[in-house]
Amino acid sequence: MALGPNQMTTFVKEKDDSELLKLYADHGSKAAFTVLVERYGGLVLAVARQMAGQELGEEIAQNVFLALTKKANKLRRGALAGWLHRATVLEAKRMLRAEACHAKRVETLQAMKHAEPSSPAEGICHEVLPHLDEAILTLAQSDRDLLFLRFFEGLTFSKIFERLRINEATGRKRVSRMECP
Numbered sequence: 001m002a003l004g005p006n007q008m009t010t011f012v013k014e015k016d017d018s019e020l021l022k023l024y025a026d027h028g029s030k031a032a033f034t035v036l037v038e039r040y041g042g043l044v045l046a047v048a049r050q051m052a053g054q055e056l057g058e059e060i061a062q063n064v065f066l067a068l069t070k071k072a073n074k075l076r077r078g079a080l081a082g083w084l085h086r087a088t089v090l091e092a093k094r095m096l097r098a099e100a101c102h103a104k105r106v107e108t109l110q111a112m113k114h115a116e117p118s119s120p121a122e123g124i125c126h127e128v129l130p131h132l133d134e135a136i137l138t139l140a141q142s143d144r145d146l147l148f149l150r151f152f153e154g155l156t157f158s159k160i161f162e163r164l165r166i167n168e169a170t171g172r173k174r175v176s177r178m179e180c181p
Helices: 005-013 017-027 030-052 054-074 080-114 120-137 141-151 157-164 168-176
Strands: none
Touching: 005 030, 017 030, 017 054, 017 080, 030 054, 030 080, 054 080, 054 157, 080 141, 120 141, 141 157, 141 168, 157 168
16 A cells, blocks of 8 residues: 555655655655754754855755765764754865865955056066966856856855756856865
């Protein structure tokens, strides 16, 4: 006898975290994953927002649950709340570093754009900029789009991926070439 939608939801909600992770990892159960998000979404979002603010906090929370989808089969033991908290803190730190790196690059580019060379080193920068433009032209269109959306329009990664209609993994691979080490 098959369970109806309401019975399935109740059935899934009664499971513990390890059973829900197993259901998701083994069968791709959206209901099981939804229950996990309902249980822990508030925790993840609160920690992310506390560390990084409203908008970036939401992106961090999405990244943490995306990571959970990829690691569900390895996380069947232990406290899921502890793993989610640690993953959120680490992702927030990573995102804040990336944002700081981006802000520093923008500041440097703005300063270079408006400054007259006062030393030989600055003069070299002004000589290099036209070559940089040529180098940018050699990039594939998809890489140029990412570059300009990130560094000139200042969009967050999730907004870039949404605008370019690419998935998170593909976008992260492309962006990783532009991030600070």
